[in-house]
Amino acid sequence: MILFYSGAFGGADAKALMCIALALPFYPQNIISPLFVGISPISQLFFPLTVFSNAVLFAALSAVYLLLRNVVWRQRTKMKLFEAEQSSESFGRKLLVLVTGYKIPFEKLKEKWHLYPLEDIENIDNKPRRKLVLIPRDEGRNEIVERLEKAAQDGLIQDGVWATPGLPMLIFITAGFIIALFLGDIVWIIVSFLLG
Numbered sequence: 001m002i003l004f005y006s007g008a009f010g011g012a013d014a015k016a017l018m019c020i021a022l023a024l025p026f027y028p029q030n031i032i033s034p035l036f037v038g039i040s041p042i043s044q045l046f047f048p049l050t051v052f053s054n055a056v057l058f059a060a061l062s063a064v065y066l067l068l069r070n071v072v073w074r075q076r077t078k079m080k081l082f083e084a085e086q087s088s089e090s091f092g093r094k095l096l097v098l099v100t101g102y103k104i105p106f107e108k109l110k111e112k113w114h115l116y117p118l119e120d121i122e123n124i125d126n127k128p129r130r131k132l133v134l135i136p137r138d139e140g141r142n143e144i145v146e147r148l149e150k151a152a153q154d155g156l157i158q159d160g161v162w163a164t165p166g167l168p169m170l171i172f173i174t175a176g177f178i179i180a181l182f183l184g185d186i187v188w189i190i191v192s193f194l195l196g
Contacts, residue, residue, distance in 0.1 A: 009169040016173050021048040032181055040188035043180070050185045054176030055169065057186055062167065063099040070098050079159050085129045086119070093132050100134075101164035106152045109163050110145055118162035121147040128156055136164060 004014035027043040027050070043050040074081055081103070082094055101118040109115050116136035121128050121144075128151055133144075151157050179186060 013169040013173060016170055017048055017052060020051055020173075020177060021046075024048070028181075040185040042188070043185050047180070050180045050188075051173065051176045053185065053187045054179050055172040056176075058175050058179075059167075059169065059172045066102055067099050069102050073103060077159075082132075083130075083159070084156075086132055089132050093134060096134050097132050097162055101162050103160040104163050105160050106148060106157060109161055110149065114166045115163040116141055116166055117144045117148060118164050119148070120144050121151045121156070128154070130156065132162065 001014065003009055004011060024047050026045065027047045029044075040050065042053075070081060080087070081098070082089065086094075097118050104115065109117060118133050118136060119130055120133050122131055123129075130151070148157065148161055183189075
């Protein structure tokens with residue numbers, strides 16, 4: 001409930017975790033046994049927490065995929081990742097954009113409703129400037145796309161815009177649930193392996 005009300009994920013994600021908590025509060029040892037010794041003490045006491053930790057791990061792995069995609073795009077096209085005013089943004093902002101999004105042609109951003117812009121246009125001294133956006137919002141998506149479209153028509157954008165896919169956490173929760181049932185607590189397995 002706290003994660004839902006803080007905006008960390010949507011209502012469907014919170015309801016899915018609540019339903020898992022009601023249906024399987026503990027790991028179902030009498031029905032199924034994981035392939036590895038992955039039944040952690042947390043799984044035995046509160047199985048939904050294992051599902052959630054697996055889901056968060058898989059969501060974090062998507063950041064590795066996006067970073068690799070951006071590196072490959074840079075090598076293949078030989079184009080700059082950040083252009084014009086974006087190159088003066090802080091290293092932290094650039095890194096967050098690299099692990100949460102990728103560059104696409106503007107037309108693709110306009111067509112696909114599940115892609116959210118990670119950049120916007122702001123007017124400074126009556127001059128339009130491109131800036132990176134770290135937290136895209138669904139409410140202002142259309143206005144940002146309109147500003148980006150005008151900038152593209154004016155020639156300010158040539159080689160694409162930064163966008164992030166709106167992946168629902170429910171996908172990762174489903175994967176976390178299946179993995180928790182058949183393999184166990186992945187975080188527990190990794191920690192147990194590292195600690196010996």
